[in-house]
Amino acid sequence: GAGVSQTPSNKVTEKGKYVELRCDPISGHTALYWYRQSLGQGPEFLIYFQGTGAADDSGLPNDRFFAVRPEGSVSTLKIQRTERGDSAVYLCASSLSGALYNEQFFGPGTRLTVL
Amino acid sequence: DAKTTQPTSMDCAEGRAANLPCNHSTISGNEYVYWYRQIHSQGPQYIIHGLKNNETNEMASLIITEDRKSSTLILPHATLRDTAVYYCIALSGSARQLTFGSGTQLTVLP
Numbered sequence: 001g002a003g004v005s006q007t008p009s010n011k012v013t014e015k016g017k018y019v020e021l022r023c024d025p026i027s028g029h030t031a032l033y034w035y036r037q038s039l040g041q042g043p044e045f046l047i048y049f050q051g052t053g054a055a056d057d058s059g060l061p062n063d064r065f066f067a068v069r070p071e072g073s074v075s076t077l078k079i080q081r082t083e084r085g086d087s088a089v090y091l092c093a094s095s096l097s098g099a100l101y102n103e104q105f106f107g108p109g110t111r112l113t114v115l
Numbered sequence: 116d117a118k119t120t121q122p123t124s125m126d127c128a129e130g131r132a133a134n135l136p137c138n139h140s141t142i143s144g145n146e147y148v149y150w151y152r153q154i155h156s157q158g159p160q161y162i163i164h165g166l167k168n169n170e171t172n173e174m175a176s177l178i179i180t181e182d183r184k185s186s187t188l189i190l191p192h193a194t195l196r197d198t199a200v201y202y203c204i205a206l207s208g209s210a211r212q213l214t215f216g217s218g219t220q221l222t223v224l225p
Contacts, residue, residue: 004158043213045213045214106157
């Protein structure tokens with residue numbers, strides 16, 4: 001079946017611009033996660049949604065980062081006034097529910113490059 | 116969540132068992148041990164998890180020591196497609212997000 005998809009696969013932008021990254025989770029998965037992965041490091045948690053609401057946004061680095069999931073399926077990660085340090089692969093994952101034992105299924109990621 | 120320590124890299128010959136160690140000496144009683152792997156340019160993939168008993172599935176086996184301070188992920192017959200970064204994660208029952216460390220780069224050699 002269809003896995004988690006993310007668009008675009010690559011995004012190049014200029015410093016100061018606004019970007020939106022999209023995640024389509026597996027159908028029926030109520031939990032959705034965003035992570036960020038810098039080169040040579042493991043993914044870092046950004047935000048977790050249970051349904052439409054952000055259950056935990058403690059990983060968002062600052063107020064330039066915002067994410068929404070208005071209908072409880074597709075999610076958009078929004079970054080305002082991008083900085084060169086925002087360059088990374090942004091990963092989205094979904095799971096059947098937020099229960100601990102539900103494995104998280106990851107998408108292929110969006111590679112963001114800020115020039 | 117408890118900190119985990121893994122070797123930076125390991126090699127394994129194709130067809131042989133790959134044994135990946137993980138130390139989690141400060142793990143608490145309600146923390147599970149999870150393993151994920153990440154093949155180059157892909158998102159992480161779940162492998163297996165356990166609390167205190169050894170676990171086996173179609174991908175791997177997980178051996179947890181009796182004191183739970185360390186564990187070993189075993190890929191019984193490694194193939195070239197198993198070349199990846201393997202992450203060991205200790206996760207408490209209340210946590211939902213995964214906390215990845217640097218992982219172990221496993222290279223399966225022909």
